[in-house]
Structure formats: C-alpha cells, structure tokens
Amino acid sequence: MNAAISMVQRVEGSAVPVRGNDIDTDRIIPARYLRAITFEGLGEFAFEDDRKSNPNHPFNKPQYQGASILVVNGNFGCGSSREHAPQALQKWGIQTVVGESFAEIFQGNCTAMGMPCVTASPKDIDTLQTMIEKTPSVQIKVDLKNKKITAGNLEIDLKIPEGNRLQLIEGAWDATGMLLEGKEAIKQTANKLPYVSGF
Amino acid sequence: MGKNLFHKVWEAHAVRTLPSGQTQLFIGLHLVHEVTSPQAFQMMRERGLKVAYPDRTFATVDHIVPTAQVARPFADDMAEQMMQAIEKNAREFGVSLFDLQDERQGIVHVIGPELGLTQPGMTIACGDSHTSTHGAFGAIAFGIGTSQVRDVLATQCLAMEPLKVRRIDVTGVLGKGVYAKDVILNIIRNLGVKGGVGYAYEFSGPAIASMTMEARMSVCNMSIEGGARAGYINPDQITFDYLKDRPYAPKGEAFDRAVVWWQSMASDLNAHYDDVYTLNGSALEPTVTWGITPNQALFVTEKVPALSDLPADERHVASEAYEYMDLKPGTPIAGTPVHVAFIGSCTNSRISDLREAARIVKGHKISPNVKALVVPGSKQVLKAAEAEGLHHIFREAGFEWRNAGCSMCLAMNPDKLQGREICASSSNRNFKGRQGSPTGRTLLMSPAMVAASAIAGEVIDVRTMMN
Numbered sequence: 001m002n003a004a005i006s007m008v009q010r011v012e013g014s015a016v017p018v019r020g021n022d023i024d025t026d027r028i029i030p031a032r033y034l035r036a037i038t039f040e041g042l043g044e045f046a047f048e049d050d051r052k053s054n055p056n057h058p059f060n061k062p063q064y065q066g067a068s069i070l071v072v073n074g075n076f077g078c079g080s081s082r083e084h085a086p087q088a089l090q091k092w093g094i095q096t097v098v099g100e101s102f103a104e105i106f107q108g109n110c111t112a113m114g115m116p117c118v119t120a121s122p123k124d125i126d127t128l129q130t131m132i133e134k135t136p137s138v139q140i141k142v143d144l145k146n147k148k149i150t151a152g153n154l155e156i157d158l159k160i161p162e163g164n165r166l167q168l169i170e171g172a173w174d175a176t177g178m179l180l181e182g183k184e185a186i187k188q189t190a191n192k193l194p195y196v197s198g199f
Numbered sequence: 200m201g202k203n204l205f206h207k208v209w210e211a212h213a214v215r216t217l218p219s220g221q222t223q224l225f226i227g228l229h230l231v232h233e234v235t236s237p238q239a240f241q242m243m244r245e246r247g248l249k250v251a252y253p254d255r256t257f258a259t260v261d262h263i264v265p266t267a268q269v270a271r272p273f274a275d276d277m278a279e280q281m282m283q284a285i286e287k288n289a290r291e292f293g294v295s296l297f298d299l300q301d302e303r304q305g306i307v308h309v310i311g312p313e314l315g316l317t318q319p320g321m322t323i324a325c326g327d328s329h330t331s332t333h334g335a336f337g338a339i340a341f342g343i344g345t346s347q348v349r350d351v352l353a354t355q356c357l358a359m360e361p362l363k364v365r366r367i368d369v370t371g372v373l374g375k376g377v378y379a380k381d382v383i384l385n386i387i388r389n390l391g392v393k394g395g396v397g398y399a400y401e402f403s404g405p406a407i408a409s410m411t412m413e414a415r416m417s418v419c420n421m422s423i424e425g426g427a428r429a430g431y432i433n434p435d436q437i438t439f440d441y442l443k444d445r446p447y448a449p450k451g452e453a454f455d456r457a458v459v460w461w462q463s464m465a466s467d468l469n470a471h472y473d474d475v476y477t478l479n480g481s482a483l484e485p486t487v488t489w490g491i492t493p494n495q496a497l498f499v500t501e502k503v504p505a506l507s508d509l510p511a512d513e514r515h516v517a518s519e520a521y522e523y524m525d526l527k528p529g530t531p532i533a534g535t536p537v538h539v540a541f542i543g544s545c546t547n548s549r550i551s552d553l554r555e556a557a558r559i560v561k562g563h564k565i566s567p568n569v570k571a572l573v574v575p576g577s578k579q580v581l582k583a584a585e586a587e588g589l590h591h592i593f594r595e596a597g598f599e600w601r602n603a604g605c606s607m608c609l610a611m612n613p614d615k616l617q618g619r620e621i622c623a624s625s626s627n628r629n630f631k632g633r634q635g636s637p638t639g640r641t642l643l644m645s646p647a648m649v650a651a652s653a654i655a656g657e658v659i660d661v662r663t664m665m666n
C-alpha cells in the first residue's frame with residue numbers, strides 16, 4: 001500500500017490561541033502518554049497537565065472546541081522530539097499551527113505529518129490572538145500558496161521554509177516515496193563513504 | 200575560505216537535491232529506541248517496505264525499562280507491550296537489538312559511543328532529541344520524529360535543509376568543581392533556549408580541547424536545550440584514543456586509515472562560520488537551574504533573578520517559573536531544600552560522572568530527608584563502576600544503586616517524583632512535570648553538585664566539600 005498523499009494548500013476554520021513562549025513537547029503531551037505503540041487516542045490528552053492546573057486553558061473552553069488552527073508564540077514545541085506532540089494536536093483537531101517561531105524538530109515533525117507550521121511577526125501574532133479571544137468564531141484562512149493569513153479584514157504575511165512549503169502544496173510532505181526514488185543515487189553516495197565501503 | 204566540519208560532512212552525505220529544494224541526506228548510523236519507533240515500523244509494515252540498511256540500524260531499550268525490578272514480564276503492562284513490540288520489530292526487520300539480556304544495553308546516547316558505533320564524519324539520526332550527544336565525536340547528529348524514523352528505516356535518508364554554523368569558543372581553564380555541565384548550562388543561559396534555532400553549534404577553544412570524550416558528550420548533549428538541533432566538536436587525538444579498540448571501531452591498519460579520513464573532516468583553520476561566540480570558561484562557577492526552562496540558570500553563589508534583571512521577552516516565562524517553582528526573586532539558590540537526588544541520564548551517567556559523584560559522597564551519608572538514586576547510563580558503565588567499588592560508596596551513603604536506563608530523566612518507568620518534590624538532577628530538562636509528577640520541580644546541575652546537595656539536603660556549593 002502506498003501512502004495516501006494529499007496536497008496541503010490552505011487551512012480554513014476557527015482558531016484557538018495558546019499564549020506563552022517556550023511551550024515544550026512535555027507540556028503538549030506528558031511522557032506518560034508515550035507508553036503506547038500507536039498514536040491513537042492522544043487527542044484528549046493534549047496539554048493535559050496545563051489544562052488541569054489551569055481551568056481557563058483555551059483547550060478547556062467550549063468556544064474553542066472544533067478549532068483547526070492553533071495560534072502560539074515563540075519557540076513552540078521545544079524539547080523532546082516526540083512526534084506524539086503534533087500527533088496529539090492533530091488528533092484534537094488542529095490542522096495548522098501559526099506562531100512567532102518553532103523548535104526545528106517540532107516543525108519537521110509537523111511537516112512530515114502534513115501539518116504546516118507557519119510563522120508571522122510577534123505583533124501580527126498578538127493581533128491575531130487578541131482577535132480570536134474577542135471573537136472565537138472568527139474564520140481564519142492560512143493560505144500557503146499566496147503566503148497569507150486572513151481573518152476578517154486582517155491580512156498577514158506568513159513565513160514558512162520554502163522546502164516545507166513546496167512539500168506541502170505539492171503533496172510531497174510524506175518524504176518516504178520521494179526519497180525512495182533516489183535509490184541508485186543513495187547507493188552511490190553510500191559507497192563513496194569510507195566508513196560504509198570499508199576503511 | 201575553508202570549510203567547517205558541518206559542511207564537509209553535509210557534502211559527503213548529500214545524495215541529491217530534491218524537487219522541494221531540500222537535500223536528500225544519507226544517514227550513516229540510525230539508532231532506534233522503544234518509544235519513538237513502534238509507529239514507524241508499523242507504517243513500514245503497512246506500506247510493505249523493508250529496512251534499507253539494516254546493518255546501519257541499531258536498536259536498544261532505555262526509556263521505559265524499570266531500573267529496580269527488571270524481570271519480565273514487566274509489572275507495567277504497557278511497558279511490557281512496548282518491549283515486545285521492539286523485539287518483534289527488530290526480529291522482523293533484521294535490525295540488531297541490544298535488549299535487557301544483552302550486555303550492551305543502555306541509554307541510546309551512552310551505548311552508541313561506548314560501542315564505537317558513533318564515529319567522526321558520520322551523519323547520525325535517532326528518534327530522540329539528544330542525538331546531538333554524538334556530535335562530540337565530530338559527527339553531525341540530530342533528533343528526528345517518528346515519521347522521519349520511517350523515512351530513515353525505508354531509505355537511510357532524510358529530506359533536510361542545511362543548518363548555519365555558530366562556533367562557540369570556550370576559553371580558559373575550568374575551576375575546581377566546574378564541569379562540562381556547567382559550561383553548557385552557561386552557554387544556554389547566555390544564548391537562550393532558542394538562540395540555536397537554525398544552527399549547528401561547533402564547540403571549540405582550549406576548555407573544550409582539554410575535555411575528555413565523556414565531558415564533550417555532556418556539552419553536545421544539551422545543544423538541543425539551547426535550540427541547536429546539532430552540536431559538534433572537531434575530532435582530535437582524544438577522540439581517536441577513545442575509539443581505539445571499541446567493538447565497532449575499525450581495527451588495525453583500517454583504524455589508521457580511518458584516522459586520516461576523520462582528521463580530513465575536521466574544520467579547516469580558516470573555515471567560514473555564520474557566527475562566533477566566546478565564553479570565558481575560567482569565570483564559570485558551579486551552576487544550577489532555578490526555573491522551568493534550561494536557560495533559567497545561575498551560579499550556585501547567585502540569587503534568583505528579579506524580573507527587572509531579565510530581558511523583556513523572558514519575563515513572562517520567569518513569572519511562570521517563580522510560581523511553579525515557588526521561588527522568590529532575590530532568594531539565594533543555595534539553601535533551596537532538596538527531596539530527591541537523581542544521578543543519571545544521557546547527559547551525565549557515564550563512568551567519569553559516577554566517579555566524580557562518588558568522590559564527593561565517599562564517607563558521607565545523605566540527608567535523612569532525601570531519596571537518592573544513581574542510574575548508570577549503560578550496563579557497561581554499571582559493570583565498570585562495580586569493578587571500582589563505586590556502588591558500595593553510593594550504597595553506604597544511602598543512595599539506591601539501579602540498573603541502566605533513562606529512569607527519572609523523563610519518568611516513563613516507575614521512577615517518578617511525587618507531588619511537589621524538588622529534585623536535584625544531573626539530567627537535561629527542568630520542564631514542568633518532566634520528572635513524572637505534574638507539579639514536581641527539577642533543579643539541573645552537575646553530578647558532583649547533585650551528590651553534594653543530597654548530603655546537605657539542600658542546594659550547596661560542591662566546592663565547599665572538595666579539598
């Protein structure tokens with residue numbers, strides 16, 4: 001069976017703002033939920049400890065249930081490389097994350113799952129978060145083709161590493177197939193490495 | 200202009216440019232553990248794929264293994280299932296597995312170097328962010344997620360964009376009681392937890408050059424805490440001496456030829472760097488974290504900073520940290536009570552770490568208020584420590600002496616903080632809830648500092664216990 005590849009060109013829907021810098025993947029999904037051999041059922045545990053210690057956590061609020069866009073601040077997803085973190089967010093319903101900046105491994109994991117991580121300036125992110133907090137039902141469009149985020153009459157430029165953007169809009173975010181195509185070239189590169197061919 | 204090691208390794212491993220503009224990068228060594236791999240193997244199965252280079256893939260078990268009672272089946276049913284999954288996957292896909300019966304088992308970032316699997320000039324990937332550890336040998340090593348584990352299993356390649364390189368020169372000589380852990384904590388303190396995003400860190404300078412391989416691993420290990428996905432040190436005679444006679448290292452004349460190639464991969468003297476940063480190693484003191492991110496660190500002689508001492512963009516997290524840690528600005532960090540002492544993790548669980556801690560512990564008893572444990576990083580470390588009698592020193596002082604694993608670094612096994620306990624820990628992350636209790640608190644420090652604090656029952660300057 002081949003991976004079902006789909007193009008990810010835009011995400012539209014309502015959004016949920018989660019404020020704060022340096023939100024690490026242990027907070028997105030605590031390690032106790034990594035005791036599993038599948039990613040099933042992780043959605044309900046997203047941000048579990050933060051939600052328990054803070055009843056006002058946005059993921060607890062009825063107005064944000066059903067949101068597909070997560071709006072965060074700086075260095076989101078730092079720490080552990082666990083893909084369980086973006087998997088938990090995706091299973092909760094998130095299809096794209098908009099933030100000031102992301103930890104690289106997190107961003108790479110999201111891309112490999114077909115979930116864009118896009119950035120915008122701190123000022124634009126704050127404006128967007130404030131707008132969503134005021135009007136949780138506001139419909140937001142994250143458009144990778146035109147590199148714009150629109151919300152009501154607000155229009156923001158988004159940034160995303162060009163390689164990731166192309167992978168997503170062309171449906172090549174699941175890299176296995178693309179990498180397999182280079183089979184012959186892989187062999188050649190490997191054989192040129194003395195530690196592979198033998199010193 | 201010359202090239203740095205990162206660029207040389209990248210070029211040697213670049214298979215081709217992908218349509219996305221990314222590089223298809225060959226991965227020389229793929230390390231696998233039980234937590235981030237089962238879903239990847241399952242995806243392989245569903246797509247009918249085979250492991251492309253099974254002889255370049257090595258698996259071990261470390262995260263979930265209990266360290267007190269290791270008999271199978273494990274008391275924790277889920278942990279048992281995960282063990283069975285990796286056993287089945289390794290068998291089915293023809294991958295070597297160092298399981299609990301194997302003398303080579305241990306934390307993935309301890310055993311790779313110890314077995315000589317980790318070598319200069321390689322690209323190394325593992326579904327684990329602390330893969331940066333292996334950079335200590337002059338390899339380009341980085342963590343990946345599970346979908347990328349699948350990519351590497353299936354193709355031995357990753358789709359990646361190159362990193363920029365920041366050289367970090369550590370000058371001077373480290374003082375008494377100051378270790379590699381203090382060096383990296385201060386780099387993170389000064390450059391921040393996202394300072395390294397987009398970069399590989401090249402650690403150099405006299406204080407790095409004089410470090411043992413084990414100390415260098417502690418430095419590279421925490422590159423990721425500074426945001427840098429990879430960190431490395433140019434290979435030198437200390438590297439080659441460490442590798443000689445390791446099980447997977449080249450032997451005889453092949454070793455000499457390997458050294459020539461390894462040397463050729465080191466950064467040229469006139470290499471280009473995107474940035475250079477200098478840290479005065481002579482000025483460092485034993486360092487402790489006080490907050491919930493690894494850059495919230497200070498010398499043990501300092502006081503918890505006030506909001507006004509901090510840059511504007513760190514104040515929000517600092518406020519959260521005061522509340523979570525229940526520490527007030529202006530309080531000296533020394534004297535903070537300690538309830539648990541943990542010596543272990545891929546940062547600081549190697550034989551030299553245990554020797555240094557044992558040197559402090561010898562002839563003392565831990566405070567009656569402290570629960571303390573030593574978890575060697577691998578079976579080999581455990582064996583070496585027992586041959587030297589270190590386990591007796593720790594036990595006599597009141598420490599528990601455990602089997603190899605990740606243990607209380609992330610508390611996926613039964614070793615967990617309870618409630619709001621404060622743990623003096625030689626691990627690498629002080630995130631909220633990291634050590635198994637959603638309200639538990641972590642103070643990161645060197646193993647010697649953990650040992651001293653366990654004895655005192657509070658954070659104490661280890662230098663007061665050294666002659």
Ligand code: SF4
Pocket residue numbers: 261262306307308327329544545546604605608609626627
């Ligand atoms: S010791 Fe800790 S940081 Fe290292 S691999 Fe294990 S869980 Fe991860």
